[in-house]
Amino acid sequence: MAASGTGVSWKARLRCALLRGTPQGLQGAGRCASVDAAKSGHSRPGADNPIHSHSPGNSSVSFARVCAMQISFRGKKVVVTGASRGIGWSIALAFATEGADVAICARGAQGLEAAEVELRRHGGAVFAMPCDLAEASAPASFVAGAVKALDGIDILVNNASGIGMRDDESGWRAGIDVDLMATVRATQTAIPFMEKAGGGVIINISSISGFRAVPRTLPYAAVKAALINYTMGQGLALAPKRIRVNAIAPGSIEFPGGVWDNRKASDPQLYQRTLDGIPWGRFGTPEEIARVALFLASEMGSWVTGQTIVVDGGQLLASRTGPSATLPAS
Structure with a gap:
């Protein structure tokens, strides 16, 4: 199931987030770049709160946002x-x-x-x-x-x-x-x-x-x-x-x-x-x-x-x- 508004599955985004910097991730750099570009499709600030990811209707969307966004440490x-x-x-x-x-x-x-x-x-x-x-x-x-x-x-x-x-x-x-x-x-x-x-x-x-x-x-x-x-x-x-x-x-x-x-x-x-x-x-x-x-x-x-x-x-x-x-x- 694709994350709403991005066309990118949460599994793909999770894989790219976790493999970034590894040999496997470098081999798939093109695919991961497409995943990163799709982040601009996020909407509703705060909607990536993992507490709300347990309901069937939004689990893939919320979990994908957490995985794709929260491995970044920009500004930390x-x-x-x-x-x-x-x-x-x-x-x-x-x-x-x-x-x-x-x-x-x-x-x-x-x-x-x-x-x-x-x-x-x-x-x-x-x-x-x-x-x-x-x-x-x-x-x-x-x-x-x-x-x-x-x-x-x-x-x-x-x-x-x-x-x-x-x-x-x-x-x-x-x-x-x-x-x-x-x-x-x-x-x-x-x-x-x-x-x-x-x-x-x-x-x-x-x-x-x-x-x-x-x-x-x-x-x-x-x-x-x-x-x-x-x-x-x-x-x-x-x-x-x-x-x-x-x-x-x-x-x-x-x-x-x-x-x-x-x-x-x-x-x-x-x-x-x-x-x-x-x-x-x-x-x-x-x-x-x-x-x-x-x-x-x-x-x-x-x-x-x-x-x-x-x-x-x-x-x-x-x-x-x-x-x-x-x-x-x-």
Whole structure:
């Protein structure tokens, strides 16, 4: 059934919305362009409210409008920590591609500058700030600077990780200061701005390590478990303020210069053992995490809060039936 006034079925519009930026979506770019052009056929402001999509007479129209329109982030203000490479970079790029104004931070100035240049190519406002989020004042300083530069904040993505792997003082300090406390501090800074604006979205990047015992990386696993619990608590506490809080728990993610790319050379046996423990048969990509972040931040996820979404090709399920190794995703 076609959506009224557009001649485009809701299934086609949903497919184009969800596959935008993927290889399948690029192959069908011509068809999706026609779908995008058909958006001008929408009428009656507010008619895309998903609450009203349950009646048979208007379900396809309303659902199509939600799917086609609400994946766009044009005009939204998105703040991403640890975003010069890997998962954080892919998330920032995905939002910029969908029209958002984006703020990013990272410790390395060179990588940050390159990321800023690429983000600006997509036409939105960009704010980039070098900072070490392990410093107690840095998260609040970055978020406040981003709010000023972008004139607001709609979405906060807490991605930065200290990758605390060794069971010693430095490993625990890196995990607690960056993964946990930087997330708490950035969130505490963002909440008043979101509350004043009438709502917002917070996404915390955890890990499947937070769901299981990982003796090899005790600090990393412990702080990622803490983030999962923090996400549940904040989701409950902030729901009345219309601020949704969710987390993503990636499995083993491979990208140039990342942990698993390095392990391929430094410890090929561990690399292969981990790969063999992933039912999907390959490591994940940062882009696959970014697409889940887009969903959680969009109106398509408007009733999702306090949840942790596992994105791992079945890796966590397999680990519960046999031994496997898990290292940080980023």
